[in-house]
Amino acid sequence: MSDLQGKICVVTGATAGIGLVSAQRLAQMGATVVVVSRNPRKCDEVVEAIRRQTGNSAVEAMPADLSSLNQVRAVARRFLDTYPRLDVLLNNAGAIFTSRQVSAEGIEMTWALNHLSYFLLTHLLMDALKAAPSARVINVSSDAHRIGTIAFDDVQFSRRRYSGFGAYSQSKLANVMHAYALARRLEGTSVTVNALHPGAVATNFGKNNGGLWGRLFELFSRFTLSPEEGAQTSIYLASSPEVAGVTGQYFYRCRPKPSSPASYDVQAQERLWELSVEMAGL
Numbered sequence: 001m002s003d004l005q006g007k008i009c010v011v012t013g014a015t016a017g018i019g020l021v022s023a024q025r026l027a028q029m030g031a032t033v034v035v036v037s038r039n040p041r042k043c044d045e046v047v048e049a050i051r052r053q054t055g056n057s058a059v060e061a062m063p064a065d066l067s068s069l070n071q072v073r074a075v076a077r078r079f080l081d082t083y084p085r086l087d088v089l090l091n092n093a094g095a096i097f098t099s100r101q102v103s104a105e106g107i108e109m110t111w112a113l114n115h116l117s118y119f120l121l122t123h124l125l126m127d128a129l130k131a132a133p134s135a136r137v138i139n140v141s142s143d144a145h146r147i148g149t150i151a152f153d154d155v156q157f158s159r160r161r162y163s164g165f166g167a168y169s170q171s172k173l174a175n176v177m178h179a180y181a182l183a184r185r186l187e188g189t190s191v192t193v194n195a196l197h198p199g200a201v202a203t204n205f206g207k208n209n210g211g212l213w214g215r216l217f218e219l220f221s222r223f224t225l226s227p228e229e230g231a232q233t234s235i236y237l238a239s240s241p242e243v244a245g246v247t248g249q250y251f252y253r254c255r256p257k258p259s260s261p262a263s264y265d266v267q268a269q270e271r272l273w274e275l276s277v278e279m280a281g282l
C-alpha cells in the first residue's frame with residue numbers, strides 16, 4: 001500500500017460514489033483528507049464514517065456548492081487559511097443535468113459545476129500546490145468527452161437547443177483539455193496534472209434528474225463497475241509512486257490511454273483557457 005502519511009489531499013464530491021471511495025482510501029493510506037461537497041450534513045456524516053472506518057482523525061469537511069464560483073472562492077480561502085500546502089487535488093464532483101439549469105451566478109449548471117469549478121479551484125489553490133514537495137492535480141473526466149465538442153460561441157446552450165449529454169460531454173472534454181493546458185504551463189515545476197476516465201460506474205450519477213431519466217440511470221447502474229472499482233484510477237493517480245512526475249496524460253484502468261483527437265488541439269485548449277479565465281472572473 002502506498003504511504004500518504006503527512007500528505008494533504010482535497011477530494012471534491014466526496015460524499016458519494018467514486019469520490020467517497022477515493023477519500024476513504026486516501027485516509028486509509030494515512031493522508032489528511034479534506035472532503036469538499038455541497039451538503040454540509042452529508043459532509044459531516046462522511047467525515048465521521050471515514051474517521052471511524054480508518055482510525056484516521058485527520059479528515060475534515062469543508063462544504064461548498066461547487067457550481068457557485070463564490071462558494072469555490074470561499075472554500076479555497078478556507079483551505080488556504082487552514083493548511084500550509086496541498087499535495088493532491090482530486091477534482092471529482094460532477095453531474096449530468098437532463099434539463100437546462102443555471103447556477104447561483106446564472107451560468108449553465110453543467111459548465112459551472114463540471115468545468116469552471118475544476119478550473120477555478122485549481123487556480124486558487126495553485127500556490128498551495130506549488131508549496132508541496134511534489135503535488136498532483138487529477139481531473140475526473142469521462143470517455144463521454146470523445147463525443148464532446150467545445151461550442152466556443154455558445155458553451156452555455158443559451159442560443160441552441162439544450163442537450164444534457166451535449167453539455168456533459170462538452171464539460172468532460174473541457175476537463176481533459178484543462179489538464180493538458182495546465183500541465184504545459186506547469187512544466188518544470190513540482191506539480192503534475194492528469195485526467196482520467198473511471199469507467200461506467202454504479203453511483204448516484206444521473207439519479208439527480210428523477211423521472212424517466214433517473215430510472216434509466218438506475219437501470220444503467222446495474223450493468224456497471226462498483227464505486228470501489230471505479231475509484232481505482234483516481235486512487236492510483238493520487239498515490240502511486242509509479243506516476244510520480246507523470247503529467248499531461250489521460251488514464252483509464254490505471255494506464256495512460258489516448259484521449260480524443262479534439263482534446264489535443266493546443267489552439268482550442270488555449271481558447272478554452274482564455275474563456276475559462278474570463279468566465280471565472282480571474
Ligand SMILES: NC(=O)c1ccc[n+]([C@@H]2O[C@H](COP(=O)([O-])OP(=O)(O)OC[C@H]3O[C@@H](n4cnc5c(N)ncnc54)[C@H](OP(=O)(O)O)[C@@H]3O)[C@@H](O)[C@H]2O)c1
Pocket residue numbers: 012013014015016017018019036037038039042064065066067092093094095113140141142143197198199200201202203204205206224
Ligand atoms: N458514474 C459513472 O459512470 C461515471 C463515468 C464517467 C465519469 N464519471 C465522473 O465521475 C465523477 C464522480 O461521479 P460519480 O459517478 O461518483 O457521481 P455521484 O455518485 O453522483 O457523486 C457525485 C459527487 O459530487 C457531489 N456534488 C454534486 N453536485 C455538487 C455541487 N454542486 N457541489 C459540490 N459537490 C457536488 C455529490 O454530492 P451529494 O452527495 O450531495 O450528491 C457527490 O459527492 C463525476 O465527475 C463524473 O462526471 C462518472
